[in-house]
Amino acid sequence: MASDKGEEGRFSELLGRHRGIIFKVANTYCRNRADREELAQEIATQLWRAFPSFDSERAFPTWMYRIALNVAISFVRSRARERHTVALDESHDRADASGDEMESDERVALLYRFIDELDPLNRALLLLYMDDRSYREIANILGITETNVATKISRLKQRISKQSSTL
Numbered sequence: 001m002a003s004d005k006g007e008e009g010r011f012s013e014l015l016g017r018h019r020g021i022i023f024k025v026a027n028t029y030c031r032n033r034a035d036r037e038e039l040a041q042e043i044a045t046q047l048w049r050a051f052p053s054f055d056s057e058r059a060f061p062t063w064m065y066r067i068a069l070n071v072a073i074s075f076v077r078s079r080a081r082e083r084h085t086v087a088l089d090e091s092h093d094r095a096d097a098s099g100d101e102m103e104s105d106e107r108v109a110l111l112y113r114f115i116d117e118l119d120p121l122n123r124a125l126l127l128l129y130m131d132d133r134s135y136r137e138i139a140n141i142l143g144i145t146e147t148n149v150a151t152k153i154s155r156l157k158q159r160i161s162k163q164s165s166t167l
Contacts, residue, residue: 011051014060015044021064028115028127029072039075043068065128065141073120114163118156125152 022043030036047067054063115123121142128138135149142149 007051011048014064015047018061018064021061021068024127024131025065025068025072028123029076031112031116035079039072042075043071046071059137062137062141065133069124069127069141073124076120110164111160114160122152122156125149126156129153129156 022040025043026036026040030039047064050067054060115126118126124142125138128141133141135146135153138149139146144152
């Protein structure tokens with residue numbers, strides 16, 4: 001029983017240190033608060049289930065991202081089958097916002113719309129890139145080559161640039 005408590009404590013410590021990854025993934029894949037909370041809980045559950053297979057020679061955040069993204073992709077696919085529509089923006093009171101805040105809010109909303117339109121792999125790729133992960137780490141997490149990562153990121157940047165210039 002002592003080793004179970006040790007593993008549980010080790011898991012809790014690592015999860016606590018890197019819990020932001022769960023929230024980043026949940027926020028990237030879900031706009032609705034209830035869905036984000038459900039996805040975050042499912043990610044944590046799957047991390048716990050997979051923890052016995054974690055190789056401590058590897059970086060925990062890389063392992064964590066891989067599990068979290070796989071859970072998120074499965075979650076989104078299951079929701080798509082249900083044809084559950086989610087509002088992009090839950091904020092309702094924009095009348096008091098200044099012009100700069102509204103412009104910033106609009107740009108954020110556009111970025112979210114762009115992300116929402118991406119397939120799950122490109123969504124994960126963009127999330128990891130925006131989290132300043134190296135191409136090597138992104139490749140390890142997603143199971144693709146570094147060259148493929150570089151090519152896909154370049155294409156995403158071009159799409160974002162093209163989309164923002166048409167507005």
